[in-house]
Amino acid sequence: MSLEQDSTPDFKDSVNRVLEEAFFPTSPAATLRESIFSEILAGVLGASPSTEDLDELREAMEAHEAVPDEATAEQIWEVFEASYTTTGERGARGKKAKRYVLPFHPSIAKAIKPKETRNWGKWYRMLMTETDPVALNTSLHDSFVTRLEEMEASNLFEQIFIDAAHELQPGTASQQADPDPIKPYVASCATRFQEDLRVWLDDEYDSPTNWLQSTKDLFCFHFMMYYLQLSINLRAEFQAAADGELETFEPRIREIYFGLWDERATHDRRFSKEWRERDDQGLERFVYDSWGRLAALRLINDAIPESQTSAEQPVYTLSEAVEELSETQQQQCAAEIATFANFEDSGTMDLPTAAVRLVHAVRRYYESRSKSNQTPISMGVNVIRQLGEGQDRRYYRTQRKVGPTLRLNRSALRFFARLFASGQDDKHYEQFLDYLRQRGIYLDSQSQNVALEELDEMGLIDRQSDSGGSVYVRAI
Known part of the structure; x- marks a missing residue:
């Protein structure tokens, strides 16, 4: 097969990789997790937010009956900006960095349109699609919608902004028909996403805000892994x-070999070479x-x-x-x-x-x-x-002299252990490693030992000497 004979054509940005009905339904761009997840939530709930302007949310907050005066409103907004918004590290070409609202409640996603939208809702539909036959997992989708619609505020402070967001929503969304399926290229990626989401929907231990933020991290991991698995395949x-x-x-x-966050990425380690x-x-x-x-x-x-x-x-x-x-x-x-x-x-x-x-x-x-x-x-x-970077759970790290590597920080490791053992009796550590491998995360023997030590330090390991020294991951 001769390849050298071809000259380099001038495609002039005409190379289109989008297949709307399968495999790669939209062309994503690098945006913050918060923006990605807000867009997904709005699509899942059938909402079409129309404003990106946070000043409108502030004005609605100032008009709230629980806000007595301008001085109080100023204090409330300062706390809100510090705790419930984030920015990119820097603005493009010296411009001021854009500010994003954390989607701490579905009402926020229904009211505030995220910046740089890329129709990530289609990626959600793709990972919610079963392939034999090709059909949306409507049972799981409906359960997710119900959980979102019934979500309450975590505290009175959040309730003020949830009420304000309701004032900005462009009318009540009409009842949506079940979304159309989108066939994934790697069907097992969709299967694992659905398994993890179903387990996570049964979690009742976090506050609503923390549960939703963890859902964001779950989605971003599976989106990242699908993109990687698509590329490898x-x-x-x-x-x-x-x-x-x-x-x-x-x-x-x-x-795909991952390391733990603080492991040394020496040249002989598989995870240190995986990216480049x-x-x-x-x-x-x-x-x-x-x-x-x-x-x-x-x-x-x-x-x-x-x-x-x-x-x-x-x-x-x-x-x-x-x-x-x-x-x-x-x-x-x-x-x-x-x-x-x-x-x-x-x-x-x-x-x-x-x-x-x-x-x-x-x-x-x-x-x-x-x-x-x-x-x-x-x-x-x-x-x-x-997708791999985040405030809490992280799956991707760049270091000087090392470059990019795929890693699990402690919070990510704990989260996967929680999904693995949620609502069940303690399960063997080897089963946990199988759980990770089923999702594309491979740890070499050194990383397996480090992961065991970190889980033990977090109180998530049970060593049973009467079972021949067996090691179990505790249910959380």
Whole structure:
């Protein structure tokens, strides 16, 4: 398969990776977790907030019957800004950093439109979709909506702003029909998300505010992991295409090595090399190249008339296209890719060859531009970073001389232990490691020992000497 013969085309930002009905329903950008989650909550509740202006929320608060005068209102607002809002670290090009409201209650998300919206609600729908057959998990979705609609204020201070937010809502949202399903590329990612959300919906021990903020961290982890697993699996699929082995490919959750937050990232540790491994084999490269691979899938599916698809098979992966489409249909898809990329020898290519060559062409195109103008970084790699970073639970860390690594800080480790053992009897530590692996989190033997020590220090480990020294994770 010749790749060097292709010149670098000028795509002029025409490379579209969005497949609205499956796999990658929107093109995300790096925004704060708070903004992402607010957008999701509004969509889940069928709301269409119309204002980004926090001054409107302040005015509604000042008019509240529990606020007696301007001096009190000023004090209340100062406390609110300090405790219930956040900003980016700095503004772009010297501008003042934007301020975001923490979605501490669903009413806030229904009233305040988050900045830089990217329709993250479609990602929620995708991870709420079951694939055999393709259908939304309506039972779980309805349970989530009910939990949100019945949520109370955690304290009287919050109640003032919840009441103020009600005043800003643009009328009562009409009863929404169940959202349409969106087929995930890695179905097991959706399965694990649904399992964790169902467990978390049964949690009654946190205050409403803390429960909702933990839900935000849960969503952002699963979004981050889906993006990573999508990128890894796309790389595996297109490599199988290059090797003529597509019949053996099947998307699945694959191992990603994490470290614990304070572990030393020495050169011999797997997690320290996972993000930027040598020979362009690291996660950063896979996420970067997912842009071209998704664009190839989009072109393939654009070339297939709607009359030749069905509700059961609305969008094809590369391996499905090669397996299920006729030779004539595959040639149509290859021709669509060749025309888009202006390949000179378009008449001699089969579909796998055309798809792989497009990925290389897209890579060359973006790498020919300045790093600050490479869209796969600003709307790809940086999205992973933003989803992984947070105020409390963190899954991604960047260090000088080390670079980016995937990590679990103590709060994240405790949260996963809580999800794992919630509402059940104590369970063996090895089962907890299996729970993490089922979600793509792999720990080497050193990290497993560090995780055990940290859980023990947090009082979450029960050592039973009468069971042969067995180690159990305590139910919280």
